[in-house]
Structures are given as structure tokens and as C-alpha cells.
Amino acid sequence: MKKILSVSLFATCVLYLFACSPKTSPTKTTVETKEPTTDKNYTITLNSNYGKEIYEAKCGSCHDLNKPSDYTFKAWNPIMDRMAKKANLDYLQKQNVLGYLKDNAKAEK
Ligand code: HEC
Numbered sequence: 213m214k215k216i217l218s219v220s221l222f223a224t225c226v227l228y229l230f231a232c233s234p235k236t237s238p239t240k241t242t243v244e245t246k247e248p249t250t251d252k253n254y255t256i257t258l259n260s261n262y263g264k265e266i267y268e269a270k271c272g273s274c275h276d277l278n279k280p281s282d283y284t285f286k287a288w289n290p291i292m293d294r295m296a297k298k299a300n301l302d303y304l305q306k307q308n309v310l311g312y313l314k315d316n317a318k319a320e321k
Pocket residue numbers: 267270271272273274275278291292294295296298299300301309
């Protein structure tokens with residue numbers, strides 16, 4: 213019960229964060245994630261448009277911007293673990309980029 217409560221509390225915070233975003237018709241996606249401090253697993257809803265903005269702003273500075281469809285989402289996960297650190301993404305930025313990649317990645321075989 214406590215877990216469900218904290219998860220929905222966090223989800224509400226995330227929703228509030230993006231409620232003020234001026235973007236039109238954001239793509240909603242969900243990503244399995246771990247809360248960084250408690251390591252609990254849960255699913256949050258992300259804004260794929262916000263993820264795209266971060267991706268385009270942060271991920272092309274050291275090398276050419278990869279196409280999300282260059283990799284499957286499964287392949288993107290370990291890449292993002294390394295690259296999010298390089299790009300200094302905070303936790304939510306990383307999750308949103310993952311949401312964007314999940315929507316646009318190469319189809320799993
Ligand atoms: C500080 C520079 C820097 C930033 C910022 C950066 N990268 Fe990279 N990236 C690298 C370097 C260096 C390599 C090659 C060496 C390596 O794999 O660590 C690389 C390699 C890659 C590769 C090749 C695949 C692989 O397994 O090596 C992908 C895909 C990639 N980056 C995606 C991203 C994404 C997505 C972001 C934004 C979250 C990002 N990069 C931000 C430096 C950067």
C-alpha cells in the first residue's frame with residue numbers, strides 16, 4: 213500500500229511537471245524505471261516531445277546525432293546508461309529521452 217501511494221505520488225509530480233509544457237498533443241509513453249534513491253521498480257508516464265527536445269539538444273554535441281531507429285529500445289538502454297552520464301542528464305531527463313527512444317526505436321525482432 214505504501215509503495216502504491218509513493219508511486220502515484222511520484223506520478224502526480226511528473227504529470228504536474230509536464231502539465232505546464234506548451235507542446236501540443238504530446239505523445240504519452242510509459243517506461244519501466246527505478247526510483248534512484250529507493251531502487252523500487254515502477255512505471256511512469258513520460259512526455260516523448262520533451263524527450264526529443266533533450267535528445268536533440270544534448271546528444272549531438274560530441275558526435276552526430278543518432279537516429280532513434282538506429283537501435284532497438286533494448287539496445288538503447290545500456291547506451292543511454294553511458295550517454296546520459298556523458299550528457300549530464302538528470303534522472304527525469306534521462307527517463308524522458310528513454311521515452312522518446314522507446315516510441316521511435318527500431319522494432320525488436
Ligand atoms: C560528452 C560527449 C558525449 C555526449 C554528450 C553524448 N555522447 Fe554518445 N558517445 C560519446 C563517445 C565518446 C562515444 C564513443 C565511445 C563510447 O561508446 O563511449 C559515444 C557513442 C555513442 C553511441 C554509439 C553506440 C555505442 O554503443 O557506443 C550512441 C548511440 C550514442 N553515443 C548516443 C548518445 C546519446 C543518445 C546521447 C545523449 C543522451 C549522447 N550519446 C551524448 C560521447 C558523447
